[in-house]
Amino acid sequence: MTYTTMPFCDLLDSSKFQPEKENPALASKMDGGYVVTRPRHTRRPRRTFTLGFTDFSDAQRAAVDQHFDDMHGGSSIFYFVHPVSKETILARYTTDTTLQWTYSGSGHTPLWSVTFKVQEA
Secondary structure, eight states: OOOOBOTTGGGOOGGGOEEEEOOOEEEEEOTTSOEEEEESOSSOOOEEEEEEEEEEOHHHHHHHHHHHHHTTTTTSOEEEEOTTTOOEEEEEEOTTOOOOOEEOOBTTBOOEEEEEEEEEO
16 A cells, blocks of 8 residues: 655654653452553554644645645544654544644745644554
């Protein structure tokens, strides 16, 4: 299967980068006051990344919007290049991700910023 690569991975704003790792443990409280735990699944915990772009032009914004539309939000998988390790990761937009762009330009220089999340597939 062929996957596309998220555009502008090299332009991610490092101040918005936040890696997380899910906790796959399930816990059940017992009558005796103790807790029994087990893993939800056997795969290793997935990573979630909060990412963002700052001061994007109209054309760059349109390209990111088009990629989001092509992926049907979080329905399809794509390649994401980790901004620190440069590792190529199969990921998808999280189901709670919406692209809410913030305008910060002036005059003839429109600039846009956005923050969003992707999760390892």
